[in-house]
Amino acid sequence: MKDTPINYELVKETIRKSGLPSVGDASIREIKKLIDQIEKATGERFVRMEMGIPGLPPTQIGVEAQKAALDKGVAAIYPDIFGIAPLKEEISKFVKNFMDISVSPEGCLPTVGSMQGSFAAFMTLNRMHADREGTLFLDPGFPVHKQQLRVMGQGWESFDVYNYRGDKLHDKLESYLKTGKICSILYSNPNNPSWICFTDKELQIIGELANKYNVIIIEDLAYFGMDFRKDYSKPGVPPYQPTVAKYTENFVLLISSSKAFSYAGERIGMMVLSNKLFNTTAPDLLRYYKSTNVGYALIFGTLYSLSSGTNHSAQYALAAILKAANNGELDFVSVVKEYGEKAKIMKKLFTDNGFYIVYDKDEDNDIADGFYFTFAYPAMSGAELLEEMLYYGISAITLDITGSERHEGIRACVSLVNRNQFGDLEHRLKKFNADHKS
Ligand SMILES: Cc1ncc(COP(=O)(O)O)c(C=O)c1O
Numbered sequence: 001m002k003d004t005p006i007n008y009e010l011v012k013e014t015i016r017k018s019g020l021p022s023v024g025d026a027s028i029r030e031i032k033k034l035i036d037q038i039e040k041a042t043g044e045r046f047v048r049m050e051m052g053i054p055g056l057p058p059t060q061i062g063v064e065a066q067k068a069a070l071d072k073g074v075a076a077i078y079p080d081i082f083g084i085a086p087l088k089e090e091i092s093k094f095v096k097n098f099m100d101i102s103v104s105p106e107g108c109l110p111t112v113g114s115m116q117g118s119f120a121a122f123m124t125l126n127r128m129h130a131d132r133e134g135t136l137f138l139d140p141g142f143p144v145h146k147q148q149l150r151v152m153g154q155g156w157e158s159f160d161v162y163n164y165r166g167d168k169l170h171d172k173l174e175s176y177l178k179t180g181k182i183c184s185i186l187y188s189n190p191n192n193p194s195w196i197c198f199t200d201k202e203l204q205i206i207g208e209l210a211n212k213y214n215v216i217i218i219e220d221l222a223y224f225g226m227d228f229r230k231d232y233s234k235p236g237v238p239p240y241q242p243t244v245a246k247y248t249e250n251f252v253l254l255i256s257s258s259k260a261f262s263y264a265g266e267r268i269g270m271m272v273l274s275n276k277l278f279n280t281t282a283p284d285l286l287r288y289y290k291s292t293n294v295g296y297a298l299i300f301g302t303l304y305s306l307s308s309g310t311n312h313s314a315q316y317a318l319a320a321i322l323k324a325a326n327n328g329e330l331d332f333v334s335v336v337k338e339y340g341e342k343a344k345i346m347k348k349l350f351t352d353n354g355f356y357i358v359y360d361k362d363e364d365n366d367i368a369d370g371f372y373f374t375f376a377y378p379a380m381s382g383a384e385l386l387e388e389m390l391y392y393g394i395s396a397i398t399l400d401i402t403g404s405e406r407h408e409g410i411r412a413c414v415s416l417v418n419r420n421q422f423g424d425l426e427h428r429l430k431k432f433n434a435d436h437k438s
Pocket of ligand 1: 114188
């Protein structure tokens with residue numbers, strides 16, 4: 001029997017019983033279930049890095065406002081599909097204050113999480129041109145977006161952007177757009193899973209090509225303001241959260257409340273359409289909608305069909321959070337900085353023990369410390385490494401499921417790891433390295 005920090009036989013037996021053909025190919029939720037079972041069988045606590053859920057309490061201002069709205073009776077009333085007026089106003093102010101872009105409240109829409117925002121964007125925008133096919137993903141990315149296209153029967157293309165940073169991005173991107181088949185481009189910035197952040201030069205390349213080929217950029221800001229190398233926390237003061245909206249009017253921004261405001265459970269996010277896009281007409285929309293107008297089709301066609309609006313009380317919560325952020329009363333960035341501080345310590349524990357960071361640069365600069373990081377161990381594939389680490393009480397996901405070309409890589413999420421587990425993590429990584437170094 002091998003001497004590993006977690007009982008070798010018990011881990012092996014639990015993996016066998018799980019019936020998973022390969023741990024390396026398992027989805028995030030399958031890994032979660034497996035680790036729950038191993039923890040139960042062994043009585044040992046894992047360093048759990050597989051799921052991207054907030055590890056902080058919800059923003060209290062939101063909770064109070066939501067309770068007050070419920071007490072007033074909003075639960076009985078259908079909210080307007082396009083969102084309550086105070087929230088629309090605050091979203092518009094928020095993007096002005098923290099991104100320095102001007103958007104009318106009309107194009108600022110609440111959605112049931114940013115997930116509904118992307119679904120609605122794909123559903124509507126990818127139907128603007130009968131002769132085009134779908135979305136281009138700048139990978140690595142969040143696997144559920146592709147699942148959304150799959151369940152709608154829409155097509156997509158993707159490439160791993162890491163080999164095409166800086167000026168190289170231009171020709172690579174253009175090679176896809178030249179085909180005339182792409183309706184929209186989606187990327188997350190900061191990026192889940194790699195935590196790379198596009199530079200202004202790259203955002204400019206993306207924006208200018210969006211103009212040239214008339215495609216829509218869906219910019220997923222699930223980790224808004226969380227590139228902690230810069231201080232994006234002050235309303236109305238530079239630096240601002242970088243955005244493609246500086247370079248094109250063909251944009252939709254998806255801003256999640258889940259991580260920035262630790263409000264994942266209430267499923268509320270924001271979708272922001274540029275004034276131009278909101279008022280654009282596309283005759284091919286008539287195949288699915290009563291109107292050729294993009295804003296109208298999105299609201300009264302798509303969002304009406306999907307959920308007929310977003311949770312009424314949660315809209316009041318978000319309006320109060322944004323109002324406090326806009327007034328400078330809530331520094332939401334400093335609250336989530338804890339993720340970056342933990343990542344810095346954890347990355348060092350890995351690199352001190354024979355591991356290396358897979359996605360490690362934004363052009364010439366080291367990437368930021370944030371919600372996720374990626375790591376690998378010499379001469380092991382990501383799938384092998386993931387399975388082997390289970391015997392050492394460490395869980396994560398492989399990059400294989402994210403569209404990454406780095407098949408040796410693993411994604412670690414820092415949010416659920418408690419600082420009081422750093423000692424365990426260090427001990428387990430040391431033992432792993434001692435057992436595997438060549
Ligand atoms: C890149 C990315 N986009 C979107 C989401 C979903 O956000 P929401 O909880 O607002 O639906 C996540 C959540 O993990 C994410 O990582």
